[in-house]
Amino acid sequence: MNNLQNKAKKFTICHVTSQITPFSKTGGMADVVNALSRKQSQFKYNVMIFSPYYGFIKKKEFERETIAKNLKVKIGEKKYTFAIKKVKLFDNANVYFVCNDKMFGSHKIYGTGFDGLRFYFFELAILQFLRHKNIVPQIIHCHDWHAGLIPNFIKKSKFFKKTATIFTIHNLIFQGPKNWWEIPSEKKDSGRNTLTTDREKIEYLNFTKRGILYSDIINTVSERHAKEILTAKYGQGLEKILKKRKEDVYGIINGIDYKVHNPKIDKYIYRKYDWDTLRHKKINKIELQKELKLKESEDVPLIGFSNRLSEQKGIVLLQKVMNTLLKLDLQFVIIGDRCGTKEYINFFKKIAKKYHDKLAVYLKSRFPENMESKMFAASDMFLMPSRFEPCGISQMKSLRYGSIPIVHKTGGLSDTIENFDPRTRHGNGFVFDSYNEQEFLCAIIRALENYKYPNSWEYLTWRSMKLSFSWELPAKKYLQLYKIAIKKNNNKQF
Structure with missing residues (x-):
């Protein structure tokens, strides 16, 4: 057993994502989370991927197991019930689907008119499930705005006090359910106040801003872009808070999975080649x-x-x-x-x-x-x-x-x-x-x-x-980033 595998024992990484290949996809993030999870699972880490159970996923043919049901979260005065379905993705890596038909029964990933509530609920449901199963992950890796509230939710949680958070910015232009530049100034989310539970106000939350403010470490998906987002040209209105945290902002270039994207083995192309x-x-x-x-x-x-x-x-x-x-x-x-x-x-x-x-x-x-x-x-x-x-x-x-x-x-x-x-x-x-x-x-x-x-x-x-752009090196860089996040979290524990 190599050094990485020794360190991986009992180390749990939770990825939180709105999309995951091969189940749901609108862009490259779905491929990134899949490929990174595969590589981390090969290093023998315990990898949990949380994603919504959209209506169109139900029709796909794959084995799934309901491992929790009738769990509840409360938002304001209303309680929402959900179940968790588990699907094996790779050895040591499973997808945990958050199931609630009112939230995710639609065949749309985004654009329902109440995406803020959907992903607010999604993030609360994940944390509730982890508590229910008494799972305290070493890392919760939050991908884009759909996971941006988790660092805020667990900031003062005794249960999650040993859990460090990383917030990965895949695309800074998307910061919440509404376009950030269209929100009236009086309704803009400062990110500092207590999280609202009002259904209407949730739609005006800036999930990304809160991910940046409360996560232990922030990263974007290339070294150049990590520098770009500190400027007004690329910062999408968040450059000031990013500058304040610039010591915690890193860039790691994505890789691609050559077990999938490879003309030598690609099942979709007319004639395989190399x-x-x-x-x-x-x-x-x-x-x-x-x-x-x-x-x-x-x-x-x-x-x-x-x-x-x-x-x-x-x-x-x-x-x-x-x-x-x-x-x-x-x-x-x-x-x-x-x-x-x-x-x-x-x-x-x-x-x-x-x-x-x-x-x-x-x-x-x-x-x-x-x-x-x-x-x-x-x-x-x-x-x-x-x-x-x-x-x-x-x-x-x-x-x-x-x-x-x-x-x-x-x-x-x-x-x-x-x-x-x-x-x-x-x-x-x-x-x-x-x-x-x-x-x-x-x-x-x-x-x-x-x-x-x-x-x-x-x-x-x-x-x-x-040329090689495999996930080997990026995956190792993420493990180094996890160490930095854990150290930072340990230093701030209450």
Whole structure:
């Protein structure tokens, strides 16, 4: 047994998340929590993942066990009953679903109109279950605003006095059930006052602010973004309180799980391949062109985009350059869910009709991971022009599939992608510095020009596929962060 496994004995990590692959997903956080949990379980830690039991999860086929029922939490004068269902995810790692049909029976993860109450209840229910089972975890790892109240709830709890908390910011723009910039000043949550139990006022709470104020340690998902959020440009109105706690703010870049995101074993793609069988990538291109009714050609550059159609993801830039690009000899595949901004969804649907042999737009009610895999396997280039990007994992996935990223220099994109220089053959993508359509278009043109030189492009693809962004190092860094959090918590115990 190695040193990590020795230390792992009787050490319990609780992850609290609104989404977890393969059960629920709207973005990369679901993949991150799954992959981090897998790696921690391999280190022999006891990993508990808490997530809501949404209506659509009920229909999925997997073994589940009800391990607690008729538990209650009180919010104001009202009591809410819940159950806990347990599902094995990996050895040493289980998902614990919080079940209450009124809160989570909907097929929506977000956007119900009472998300504040739902996640307030969710967090209280987790703590009540842990008390019920007499489980005192060493760490509660809170992911984004949906878990942001837990550090506040347990701040003066004798039961949880030996539990340290980490608050991970995956996306700072989302701070609670309402857009923080739209809340009237008189209703803004200071984060310092006693937590309200009034149902209406709960919807105005800033869960993220409270996570930052009361957690032992704060981290975001790349080193660059940990510095960015201390500034007014990226701090989303919370830069002042983050600056006050800057000694407790860390950055750990996400990894990707190569047991899932790997063209050598991916069950969704048309033909499996690796860096030593790159010729099979062209088979994937032809098959995707057939499926999406694009003109069949091995040689035409195929560019992919897979994300929410939202302003943050750079869709404004893509919208502005689309007509220019579609006059060139290339093809586009755009993949996403229907949760994006309607203006952008309608724009791309409309332009896809005009350029039906060059542009395919594939949008589903839930994010189509199977089609994303096919797109990575078929495409030559992958766009991530995000206005800001705390980490981003899609660019790391695209590298593994040999789809070369074209990215804006921000956050985790800056930490993972470096401009390719054909003279030195150094770099793994194409980067633009300033967030505007001219620089974005220039980066795409640079990539297209490099694509014209097959030997150089094949080397870039081969080299990019061999890069490693596994979870091994990030998972160890999180364990170091847990130690810091525990030490900090021990120093403040009452």
